[in-house]
Amino acid sequence: MKGKKxxxxxxxxxxxxxxxxxxxxxxxxxVKIEVPDIPMHESMGExxxxxxxxxxxxxxxxxxxxxxxxxxxxxxxxxxxxxSDEMVTLMRTGQYDIVSASGDAALRxxxxxxxxxxxxxxxxxxxxxxxxGMRNNIYDxxxxxxxxxxxxxxxxxxxxNDDVTKGAPKSWDVVWETxxxxxxxxxxxxxxxxxxxxxxxxxxxxxxxxxxxxxALDKAQLDAAIALLKQQNTIVGEYWSDAVAQITSxxxxxxxxxxxxxxxxxxxAKPNLKTTLPVEGSTGWYDSWLVSSKTKxxxxxxAWMDYTSTASVNGAIAMxxxxxxxxxxxxxxxxxxxxxxxxxxxxxxxxxxRIWPWTTPISTCVxxxxxxxxxxxxxWTNAWATIKG
Amino acid sequence: xxxxxxNAGSRPISAYLYKRAKLRLFGLIxxxxxxxxxxxxxxxxxxxxxxxxxxxxxxSKVIPGFTLDNFISIFTVPAYLSTSIRTLLIALAxxxxxxxxxxxxxxxxxxxxxxxxxxxxxxxxxxPLWAGYLVKIIAMRLVFxxxxxxxxxxAPIGISGPTFSIPLVILTLTYLWFPYMALPVYTAIRQIPPxxxxxxxxxxxxxxxxxxxxxxxxxxxxxxxxxVFTFSLSLxxxxxxxxxxxxxxxxxxxxxxxxxLNPPVAAAFSMVPIAFVLIYLMVxxxxxxxERM
Numbered sequence: 001m002k003g004k005k006x007x008x009x010x011x012x013x014x015x016x017x018x019x020x021x022x023x024x025x026x027x028x029x030x031v032k033i034e035v036p037d038i039p040m041h042e043s044m045g046e047x048x049x050x051x052x053x054x055x056x057x058x059x060x061x062x063x064x065x066x067x068x069x070x071x072x073x074x075x076x077x078x079x080x081x082x083x084s085d086e087m088v089t090l091m092r093t094g095q096y097d098i099v100s101a102s103g104d105a106a107l108r109x110x111x112x113x114x115x116x117x118x119x120x121x122x123x124x125x126x127x128x129x130x131x132x133g134m135r136n137n138i139y140d141x142x143x144x145x146x147x148x149x150x151x152x153x154x155x156x157x158x159x160x161n162d163d164v165t166k167g168a169p170k171s172w173d174v175v176w177e178t179x180x181x182x183x184x185x186x187x188x189x190x191x192x193x194x195x196x197x198x199x200x201x202x203x204x205x206x207x208x209x210x211x212x213x214x215x216a217l218d219k220a221q222l223d224a225a226i227a228l229l230k231q232q233n234t235i236v237g238e239y240w241s242d243a244v245a246q247i248t249s250x251x252x253x254x255x256x257x258x259x260x261x262x263x264x265x266x267x268x269a270k271p272n273l274k275t276t277l278p279v280e281g282s283t284g285w286y287d288s289w290l291v292s293s294k295t296k297x298x299x300x301x302x303a304w305m306d307y308t309s310t311a312s313v314n315g316a317i318a319m320x321x322x323x324x325x326x327x328x329x330x331x332x333x334x335x336x337x338x339x340x341x342x343x344x345x346x347x348x349x350x351x352x353x354r355i356w357p358w359t360t361p362i363s364t365c366v367x368x369x370x371x372x373x374x375x376x377x378x379x380w381t382n383a384w385a386t387i388k389g
Numbered sequence: 390x391x392x393x394x395x396n397a398g399s400r401p402i403s404a405y406l407y408k409r410a411k412l413r414l415f416g417l418i419x420x421x422x423x424x425x426x427x428x429x430x431x432x433x434x435x436x437x438x439x440x441x442x443x444x445x446x447x448x449s450k451v452i453p454g455f456t457l458d459n460f461i462s463i464f465t466v467p468a469y470l471s472t473s474i475r476t477l478l479i480a481l482a483x484x485x486x487x488x489x490x491x492x493x494x495x496x497x498x499x500x501x502x503x504x505x506x507x508x509x510x511x512x513x514x515x516x517p518l519w520a521g522y523l524v525k526i527i528a529m530r531l532v533f534x535x536x537x538x539x540x541x542x543x544a545p546i547g548i549s550g551p552t553f554s555i556p557l558v559i560l561t562l563t564y565l566w567f568p569y570m571a572l573p574v575y576t577a578i579r580q581i582p583p584x585x586x587x588x589x590x591x592x593x594x595x596x597x598x599x600x601x602x603x604x605x606x607x608x609x610x611x612x613x614x615x616x617v618f619t620f621s622l623s624l625x626x627x628x629x630x631x632x633x634x635x636x637x638x639x640x641x642x643x644x645x646x647x648x649x650l651n652p653p654v655a656a657a658f659s660m661v662p663i664a665f666v667l668i669y670l671m672v673x674x675x676x677x678x679x680e681r682m
Contacts, residue, residue: 085649092450112450184552192650236636238553245530245632252534254553254635363446378446381650386468388638 036113074300103139107360125309148288150326159260187258190239192384213367263322440656459657553635570615577611
């Protein structure tokens with residue numbers, strides 16, 4: 001019954017879209033990418049009774065799943081993953097319907113044919129209220145086709161111990177250059193996608209390399225980034241992938257400067273720990289819901305994406321995890337919501353313009369270059385393995 | 390006659406099996422064999438097979454095939470080779486430190502300590518085994534952070550502890566695996582007849598000579614047994630390096646970071662500790678101590 005009600009809703013939405021003549025022709029950057037041809041869901045049907053989700057910790061919580069289950073009869077089964085790479089591996093088993101993928105996992109899944117393009121007409125809450133910077137990005141919108149429903153985003157910021165640094169470092173050079181005063185007390189993110197952070201630094205300091213997008217590196221540019229990372233390896237105290245380890249490292253004094261997220265700084269709960277966005281800009285994680293191409297629960301999956309796109313649920317997820325919500329209508333809903341949005345710069349597009357959203361590097365150059373072949377994520381992975389001697 | 394019938398009637402399975410020795414044997418070993426072959430060896434075999442497979446450079450998906458590149462990379466990528474050697478040295482160091490602690494402790498517990506002290510020490514050695522493995526590693530991490538307990542306690546006398554580095558990895562691994570060395574060594578020393586000590590001293594040997602000439606040769610099998618644990622468990626570990634090693638990489642770190650990104654390389658690398666342990670066992674066999682275990 002509920003299912004039919006929803007399809008009536010989406011029918012309305014479809015006609016509204018047709019009337020307004022609005023169809024997303026946003027071709028992220030004019031880049032054409034080879035992707036397997038997978039049909040999208042045409043119309044809503046009966047709910048299947050369950051939806052299996054791979055998600056970041058804090059994205060799925062009884063606080064909002066209870067209502068969803070009661071409304072739709074779709075039982076939510078959640079599997080928490082710790083890294084993007086784990087998410088990709090889990091999604092490829094075909095046992096999960098939907099994933100909260102960051103951009104570095106999303107494009108990999110799209111190109112690999114593991115996820116399907118979305119029929120946004122069936123997701124009425126996929127609305128104009130989504131923050132501008134989260135729309136039509138190359139990591140989840142390929143060849144003009146949307147594959148992801150935005151959830152939220154966050155920047156990889158430079159965290160510093162103010163007691164030691166006496167003020168915010170202006171540049172990322174404190175974590176890259178061998179003459180850093182914090183040698184041995186530096187932390188770096190422990191994943192191949194961190195190569196992009198080196199590329200962002202090189203974009204600013206070595207324009208002669210011609211890097212236009214940190215996720216579109218040709219062989220020579222990748223080599224330059226790897227050389228920088230090898231240089232950093234000699235001054236790094238710790239690499240982190242585990243959030244708890246990073247927090248204890250900063251709080252315990254072992255780390256003075258390094259990559260962090262706003263939410264980790266909050267968890268550390270020490271007034272002397274602060275974050276800043278240095279002059280070079282930075283990378284960031286932009287998360288979206290993607291639906292498996294092998295899903296058996298397509299209607300429940302669509303219902304889940306629609307439900308979590310409402311301002312209140314999207315906001316609840318963002319507050320629970322500690323990130324900027326995609327649906328900025330949430331910010332206006334209460335004083336508490338506004339405070340959260342301000343803290344995580346949810347509505348500050350000027351801030352997020354300086355952030356390069358994590359995107360899987362693929363051999364097609366996502367900066368639009370056609371004369372060279374770019375390095376793929378597999379090459380990044382192999383190169384990453386050679387950094388930590 | 391009637392008694393026999395009653396017995397057979399009341400215990401039909403025993404009666405049935407009594408006449409069929411092969412079935413009896415099957416019943417005995419079916420379950421453990423299923424475990425060893427079906428679960429243990431099969432999964433190891435599947436892992437070994439993956440080591441010869443490719444990864445699609447475009448989608449990062451694993452494709453069956455045959456290549457030796459993954460094994461060759463262990464030797465040709467400098468970071469991989471140095472990590473293998475580093476891990477081997479760490480495992481040997483952990484074993485050496487464990488022996489260094491276990492022998493004097495064992496002698497004291499078995500020959501000198503009063504019964505209640507001996508019991509208290511036995512509990513103290515085994516107590517850490519009751520705590521979770523990860524809990525112990527995090528505990529070491531917290532104790533040895535810059536502003537942690539160790540530095541705080543020793544600051545007044547001007548000593549600062551090791552930071553997150555290789556020495557701390559060795560220390561933490563020793564802490565984790567020490568019971569596996571201490572218990573067999575202690576048991577072996579207890580089993581040395583007291584009159585051997587008397588004989589040694591009758592012939593004029595001092596304490597250290599007795600330990601060196603009498604005790605050590607007798608407990609070598611126990612040390613080898615213990616070292617198999619300390620050595621092989623250290624070889625495979627990666628969480629200790631992750632939480633107390635700073636930027637230290639071990640073989641396990643490479644496997645862990647490749648298990649999702651490049652499973653064939655992870656599979657190839659998982660053969661390295663196996664090779665090390667096999668070589669170690671062969672050397673131990675050469676010394677003849679395995680037969681006496």
